[in-house]
Amino acid sequence: MPLSSSSLGEGPLDLRKGFSRVGKDQVAKEHPAQEDGSSTLGMKIQRKIRLKDVAELAGVAVNTASTILNRRPNSWASKETEARVFKAANELGYRPSKTARALQSGRYHSIGLLIQDLTNPFFSTLADELEAAVEERGYDLIVENCRSSLVRERHLFNDLTDLEVDGMVVWLSDNSAFEDELASAFKGPLPFVALGCGSSSLPIPVDSVVSNFTEGLQQAVDATFDLGHRRYAFLSALAEGQADGSRPDLLTRMLAEKGVPRSSIQILRSSHSIDSACETVTSFLNSCGDERPTALFAINDLSAIGAMRAAIECGLHVPKDLSIVGVDDVPMASYLPVTLSSIRQRYRKITRAAADLLIARIEGTVEDPTVPTQVIFPTHFVARESVGPAVS
Amino acid sequence: MPLSSSSLGEGPLDLRKGFSRVGKDQVAKEHPAQEDGSSTLGMKIQRKIRLKDVAELAGVAVNTASTILNRRPNSWASKETEARVFKAANELGYRPSKTARALQSGRYHSIGLLIQDLTNPFFSTLADELEAAVEERGYDLIVENCRSSLVRERHLFNDLTDLEVDGMVVWLSDNSAFEDELASAFKGPLPFVALGCGSSSLPIPVDSVVSNFTEGLQQAVDATFDLGHRRYAFLSALAEGQADGSRPDLLTRMLAEKGVPRSSIQILRSSHSIDSACETVTSFLNSCGDERPTALFAINDLSAIGAMRAAIECGLHVPKDLSIVGVDDVPMASYLPVTLSSIRQRYRKITRAAADLLIARIEGTVEDPTVPTQVIFPTHFVARESVGPAVS
DNA sequence: CAACAAATAAGAAACGTTACCTAACTTGGT
DNA sequence: ACCAAGTTAGGTAACGTTTCTTATTTGTTG
Numbered sequence A, B: 001m002p003l004s005s006s007s008l009g010e011g012p013l014d015l016r017k018g019f020s021r022v023g024k025d026q027v028a029k030e031h032p033a034q035e036d037g038s039s040t041l042g043m044k045i046q047r048k049i050r051l052k053d054v055a056e057l058a059g060v061a062v063n064t065a066s067t068i069l070n071r072r073p074n075s076w077a078s079k080e081t082e083a084r085v086f087k088a089a090n091e092l093g094y095r096p097s098k099t100a101r102a103l104q105s106g107r108y109h110s111i112g113l114l115i116q117d118l119t120n121p122f123f124s125t126l127a128d129e130l131e132a133a134v135e136e137r138g139y140d141l142i143v144e145n146c147r148s149s150l151v152r153e154r155h156l157f158n159d160l161t162d163l164e165v166d167g168m169v170v171w172l173s174d175n176s177a178f179e180d181e182l183a184s185a186f187k188g189p190l191p192f193v194a195l196g197c198g199s200s201s202l203p204i205p206v207d208s209v210v211s212n213f214t215e216g217l218q219q220a221v222d223a224t225f226d227l228g229h230r231r232y233a234f235l236s237a238l239a240e241g242q243a244d245g246s247r248p249d250l251l252t253r254m255l256a257e258k259g260v261p262r263s264s265i266q267i268l269r270s271s272h273s274i275d276s277a278c279e280t281v282t283s284f285l286n287s288c289g290d291e292r293p294t295a296l297f298a299i300n301d302l303s304a305i306g307a308m309r310a311a312i313e314c315g316l317h318v319p320k321d322l323s324i325v326g327v328d329d330v331p332m333a334s335y336l337p338v339t340l341s342s343i344r345q346r347y348r349k350i351t352r353a354a355a356d357l358l359i360a361r362i363e364g365t366v367e368d369p370t371v372p373t374q375v376i377f378p379t380h381f382v383a384r385e386s387v388g389p390a391v392s
Numbered sequence C: 001c002a003a004c005a006a007a008t009a010a011g012a013a014a015c016g017t018t019a020c021c022t023a024a025c026t027t028g029g030t
Numbered sequence D: 001a002c003c004a005a006g007t008t009a010g011g012t013a014a015c016g017t018t019t020c021t022t023a024t025t026t027g028t029t030g
Helices: A051-058 A062-069 A079-092 A098-105 A121-136 A150-158 A175-187 A213-226 A248-257 A274-285 A301-313 A331-335 A347-362 B051-058 B062-069 B079-092 B098-105 B121-136 B150-158 B175-187 B213-226 B248-257 B274-286 B301-313 B331-335 B347-362
Strands: A110-115 A140-145 A167-171 A192-196 A208-212 A232-237 A265-270 A295-298 A323-328 A341-344 A374-378 A380-382 B110-115 B140-145 B167-171 B192-196 B208-212 B232-237 B265-270 B295-298 B323-328 B341-344 B374-378 B380-382
Touching (some): A051 A079, A062 A079, A098 B098, A110 A347, A121 A301, A121 A331, A121 A347, A121 B121, A121 B140, A150 A175, A167 A347, A175 A192, A208 A213, A213 A248, A213 A295, A213 A323, A213 A341, A248 A265, A265 A274, A295 A301, A301 A323, A301 B331, A331 B274, A331 B301, A347 A374, B051 B079, B062 B079, B110 B121, B110 B150, B110 B347, B121 B140, B121 B167, B121 B301, B121 B347, B150 B175, B167 B347, B175 B192, B192 B347, B208 B213, B208 B347, B213 B295, B213 B323, B213 B341, B232 B248, B232 B301, B248 B265, B265 B274, B274 B301, B295 B301, B301 B323, B347 B374
Parallel strands (some): A110 A140, A110 A167, A208 A374, A232 A265, A232 A295, A323 A341, B110 B140, B167 B192, B192 B208, B208 B374, B232 B265, B323 B341
Antiparallel strands (some): A341 A380, B341 B380
């Protein structure tokens, strides 16, 4: 999602277009002039303006032009040539080729973000925020969307270096499944930051920014318990160990401390999508008779919405018959017709921290590069309409 | 969002990583071997495997290796050398440099998508679908997110050619504001397809894929009118002419045909975001006394959700006191606690058509390149819980 | 006035590919 | 034996930058 951060400095450089590609048949090798000849079809074809053209117009050598346009620190061109070069660049509408630059310098000025599902508001918000964060620092964001496919995820993660970015921010659906790759990738030359999942599951030596779900979950448990809930359901990920702030065992333990037995806690499994959650919960609710839970914790807000829908379809009222808690606190949560209680993650802080960490790595401004940094942000429970007193 | 479409064909080419970047201090210019020396910090640094290395290991020239690995049609290498080259590539874990390839060939194997706001489920779904569509055809998708900023939008659109993609799919918030740029960009060398907005507003000679909202809107008008609604509100875009399937005038005209006077139609304006819509509608509802509309048409689903929230906050019941209709039919619409009635756009079809059109342009398989193609998809009204009988 | 440092500019070699053209081996038909 | 055609492989020049090194000019000083 690059907002072209033209490296031409403050030179006004009108935003006129510098069209590229001259077709296979380039005429006149050395004379870029030709003043845009019209093709047979009436389309203007204009060859790409190269640095060389600018240099020629300004009457300097290409490297001189390069140095000037890039405002390189050491090399001091005279004010006069500098002006000539800027003028020429402006006149021709010169736009540097990122590709050539990247090939030569090995720097891409862009950062990748690996996510599971762009369709999930959590991830799209994350991407949006991260983009803003890295852009402030002069990088473009390239989103790698796994589209909920695990094979795609593994594929993409293993091919990170194909990406040709300066660094990666990765959200993995299951860190433990990638433990080895993560550790070895961290030793590799491509800087990256692991995001999000696993309060505890990161003994892996990797730069990371995670949310600590213990606090938020504890608050949610306290709140629901105080409202009289004694039978719980937990809507978890499809596979054991998958990204999952409020892991089943964590919840079970917290509830156990309050005297809620394991037998009063139902663990449901679905994928992270809204429809899958709805399906799972519907069939669960249809089959659980009297022992129906009064509170349901979902793995994320999307699933929570699906669960809420399922409850409603089953003729239950939220929160009277079933209280529902999500995770993430996506922006939409507070606008739903029944607002969703959720365990809030600090998007903004997470993305800023990730950007800082990663860019420090990239630019080498990190004290000891061998030791990984871990940033942990607290979460907290936000109570909204979807949670109410238990009516057992 | 590139899923690296390795051009190495079916050669199994283990997915092991080919790390790049050797730091500023490259040793041994000609001997890539060096068998990954460990740096002082214990990090493996491995220089990028180049085609040259593969060629050397296989005992052939680089161009030979290139020809073989790219399975170029004409040049026939012997089965034996071919095998040697593949083996060498596998052994070294060779991954071609997209950058170098792009620089040389002028092809990027990627397509850009310009959208207003990644955070809006409509656009993230669109991106998701388009990515799938272009990926099938061997292209990566690069998302350009305007983050709801008009200046960013104009900036990005004007700098399209900086992007270094093979083609663009652009959704513009207001085609009319870009009319000139659109027309001239279409004549430019960068193929692009305009998306979505304006049933009627595209006399501009540009490849485009649009939804025709007339049908869906008519159905929605019919449905609500039949349910007894006689006072309407229309939640429109902030600026006149902004992307807006169910333009105020269109709605007004349809209602006029049914005998609903203009004075019974309130036009509200907000930006496309959920919170802005909620705010606008809240203050409207608080100020409209007895003449409160019984049906509200929103410019998109996000606004509709905001409006629904506003109604609820004002103590109104949806749909008893206020029926609400959105536009887009985002996946979530049918899962909300009060499911949202909406005018459905055919995401899948739109994205496929756009991909087809664009790629045909890119690959030059278009009969007459001077004449623009317009694809129009119908929309239709999907009735859900948010619409009910008018209780005046 | 010679000499030396700074200031300024240019030359040439990368970066990793692909494209175009030429050269060397095979054949097989006469 | 010999030459066309066919087959196979290599040489070299791009692509548009940046970077490293070298050359020129200018100004200052003993």
